[in-house]
Amino acid sequence: MSKIFVxxxxxxxxxxxxxxxxxxxxxxxxxxxxxxxxxxxxLNLCHNPALACEVTLQPVDIIGxxxxxxxxxxxxxxxxxxxxxxxxxxxxxxxxxxxKTEADIDRLIGGEEAASKLTYVYDTIKLIKxxxxxxxxxxxxxxxxxxxxxxxxxxxxxxxxNICKKMMYSNPALLHKILAKVTExxxxxxxxxxxxxxxxxxxxxxWAAAIEPSKYDxxxxxxxxxxxxxxxxxxxxxxxxxxxxxxxxxxxxVYGNFDVFGVDWSTPxxxxxxxxxxxxxxxxxxxxxxxxxxxxTTKCVEALQEIMQGKRHxxxxxxxxxxxxxxxxxxxxxxxxxxxxxx
Amino acid sequence: MSKIFVxxxxxxxxxxxxxxxxxxxxxxxxxxxxxxxxxxxxLNLCHNPALACEVTLQPVDIIGxxxxxxxxxxxxxxxxxxxxxxxxxxxxxxxxxxxKTEADIDRLIGGEEAASKLTYVYDTIKLIKxxxxxxxxxxxxxxxxxxxxxxxxxxxxxxxxNICKKMMYSNPALLHKILAKVTExxxxxxxxxxxxxxxxxxxxxxWAAAIEPSKYDxxxxxxxxxxxxxxxxxxxxxxxxxxxxxxxxxxxxVYGNFDVFGVDWSTPxxxxxxxxxxxxxxxxxxxxxxxxxxxxTTKCVEALQEIMQGKRHxxxxxxxxxxxxxxxxxxxxxxxxxxxxxx
Numbered sequence: 001m002s003k004i005f006v007x008x009x010x011x012x013x014x015x016x017x018x019x020x021x022x023x024x025x026x027x028x029x030x031x032x033x034x035x036x037x038x039x040x041x042x043l044n045l046c047h048n049p050a051l052a053c054e055v056t057l058q059p060v061d062i063i064g065x066x067x068x069x070x071x072x073x074x075x076x077x078x079x080x081x082x083x084x085x086x087x088x089x090x091x092x093x094x095x096x097x098x099x100k101t102e103a104d105i106d107r108l109i110g111g112e113e114a115a116s117k118l119t120y121v122y123d124t125i126k127l128i129k130x131x132x133x134x135x136x137x138x139x140x141x142x143x144x145x146x147x148x149x150x151x152x153x154x155x156x157x158x159x160x161x162n163i164c165k166k167m168m169y170s171n172p173a174l175l176h177k178i179l180a181k182v183t184e185x186x187x188x189x190x191x192x193x194x195x196x197x198x199x200x201x202x203x204x205x206x207w208a209a210a211i212e213p214s215k216y217d218x219x220x221x222x223x224x225x226x227x228x229x230x231x232x233x234x235x236x237x238x239x240x241x242x243x244x245x246x247x248x249x250x251x252x253x254v255y256g257n258f259d260v261f262g263v264d265w266s267t268p269x270x271x272x273x274x275x276x277x278x279x280x281x282x283x284x285x286x287x288x289x290x291x292x293x294x295x296x297t298t299k300c301v302e303a304l305q306e307i308m309q310g311k312r313h314x315x316x317x318x319x320x321x322x323x324x325x326x327x328x329x330x331x332x333x334x335x336x337x338x339x340x341x342x343x
Numbered sequence: 344m345s346k347i348f349v350x351x352x353x354x355x356x357x358x359x360x361x362x363x364x365x366x367x368x369x370x371x372x373x374x375x376x377x378x379x380x381x382x383x384x385x386l387n388l389c390h391n392p393a394l395a396c397e398v399t400l401q402p403v404d405i406i407g408x409x410x411x412x413x414x415x416x417x418x419x420x421x422x423x424x425x426x427x428x429x430x431x432x433x434x435x436x437x438x439x440x441x442x443k444t445e446a447d448i449d450r451l452i453g454g455e456e457a458a459s460k461l462t463y464v465y466d467t468i469k470l471i472k473x474x475x476x477x478x479x480x481x482x483x484x485x486x487x488x489x490x491x492x493x494x495x496x497x498x499x500x501x502x503x504x505n506i507c508k509k510m511m512y513s514n515p516a517l518l519h520k521i522l523a524k525v526t527e528x529x530x531x532x533x534x535x536x537x538x539x540x541x542x543x544x545x546x547x548x549x550w551a552a553a554i555e556p557s558k559y560d561x562x563x564x565x566x567x568x569x570x571x572x573x574x575x576x577x578x579x580x581x582x583x584x585x586x587x588x589x590x591x592x593x594x595x596x597v598y599g600n601f602d603v604f605g606v607d608w609s610t611p612x613x614x615x616x617x618x619x620x621x622x623x624x625x626x627x628x629x630x631x632x633x634x635x636x637x638x639x640t641t642k643c644v645e646a647l648q649e650i651m652q653g654k655r656h657x658x659x660x661x662x663x664x665x666x667x668x669x670x671x672x673x674x675x676x677x678x679x680x681x682x683x684x685x686x
């Protein structure tokens with residue numbers, strides 16, 4: 001059975017423009033909060049295939065999105081490479097042993113060995129595929145090497161990225177060594193996600209905007225392209241979505257063998273269309289806070305439909321949905337995307 | 344005596360391109376840390392004209408910048424409007440009574456009455472002007488109404504701005520009421536700073552990037568332009584610098600009666616030159632983390648000089664200097680700016 005979301009990723013004609021939302025399996029859903037409480041904490045939920053499967057499927061059933069996205073966290077990768085991950089309540093993720101030296105990198109588990117340890121992710125994917133409707137797609141994902149490296153180096157979320165950037169400007173070889181090692185693991189990780197059954201790959205570069213535009217290719221984009229090249233050479237039938245958040249000034253330089261470019265909300269869709277609309281399918285990009293108002297949601301969906309008329313498009317938010325959005329408003333967004341694009 | 348910095352703001356020929364650094368009176372300077380300790384806390388330092396004057400002058404003497412910038416904080420304005428400001432160690436500024444309703448706005452002190460309470464700022468300016476070398480300029484500043492409003496509404500720094508944005512999308516009239524009230528105070532505040540002796544005005548919109556590009560004019564830029572118009576009508580000899588941080592996608596729409604556009608580091612200088620270089624003097628924009636490396640600093644200064652050849656330019660960082668930058672590297676930056684631009 002053909003999946004409208006996969007068709008849209010390849011730029012094929014579809015009966016309407018499909019839509020999903022970043023963080024759609026999340027805290028705005030009371031059903032999610034219930035399972036989350038059952039799991040005890042966030043990391044337990046990632047590690048439990050039955051519960052992770054359950055929350056992955058919730059937005060498909062409740063909100064009516066066209067694709068499910070695997071419930072997991074980007075930081076399970078460095079965690080299985082040997083970094084001690086903890087989610088501190090109210091403070092977010094922390095690594096208690098951040099990378100400072102070459103020896104710290106050498107100590108980490110690399111390549112297929114690290115990727116093989118993420119069995120709970122592959123088990124979750126298999127469970128989801130058994131239960132997901134055949135006309136819906138399952139998106140697997142990874143963090144970009146740069147985004148993963150920022151946590152591994154800073155040890156926690158950061159406003160200034162000053163430890164990473166000190167390394168970038170005064171010891172770039174060390175940073176490249178980390179990025180290369182993470183890239184190798186991610187290649188195997190995504191390959192195993194594909195083998196387990198995902199239909200689409202998304203690479204999230206959540207902290208893309210932390211790098212000055214003239215250095216972005218060197219420290220992030222080229223590693224994302226390396227991963228895409230590797231996957232495309234083995235699995236050309238699996239679409240790849242690149243989502244670098246907040247790089248409107250880099251669009252002229254975007255290159256690579258992937259299918260969909262995820263547009264964040266700080267990048268006007270008209271600009272993305274002008275720069276990239278002939279080369280890639282564009283995904284996005286409603287400002288997630290518009291979900292607070294059904295009226296502003298409708299306005300934005302109609303404007304996006306107008307801008308993307310005749311171009312290849314997938315609806316999405318320009319970043320993750322926030323926890324205090326009413327479920328009815330999320331549903332309204334999905335319905336409006338379907339309504340305005342129906343042929 | 345003519346001030347090279349003021350001349351450069353008006354696009355006049357100068358013997359070299361002047362330079363200053365955002366947050367140049369700051370924690371990277373041991374001399375600053377000493378005065379800061381003497382003051383007890385940050386807010387005390389802002390309230391003490393003798394000490395605020397001392398730290399304002401430090402970078403002129405120690406680093407050799409071409410302009411001093413008044414030592415103060417943007418949040419003294421809402422504080423004097425009646426909001427209870429506290430700097431919590433390790434957490435940053437907090438208002439214990441954030442604005443939620445129209446009544447909360449009505450309770451705030453407005454216009455000239457609020458601006459008149461900021462006597463310690465005007466006293467600081469007078470002291471600085473007595474001691475600052477006559478060929479150096481003193482920059483006074485304010486936060487943009489939007490940036491001030493984010494703190495007044497959220498009560499503290501925020502990653503998501505979701506309280507402000509809920510207001511933006513579901514009750515825009517209330518947000519405009521706050522912005523209009525703050526704008527009125529800021530007009531008088533900057534007028535009084537000018538009367539006290541500042542040579543240049545800078546308006547910081549530090550959280551510009553929190554607004555989606557299609558809403559930026561409505562909720563921030565137009566209020567900044569209103570302030571500039573007011574000041575220009577009374578003080579045309581005082582240059583105005585606008586610094587909206589992180590809006591590369593808005594450059595096509597920039598308008599208004601001001602002199603210098605401050606380019607942040609996420610906006611490539613070549614792009615700013617193309618879009619705005621004929622209309623405004625451009626200030627900026629080295630990535631502050633380049634200061635960790637003298638070699639990377641030199642490369643960037645030379646590249647900026649090359650790009651801005653024949654255009655009107657003021658050197659600066661693309662955001663504030665970080666506390667762990669070696670003083671020698673900051674000095675190297677200033678020296679390099681002077682070296683490459685000397686005529």
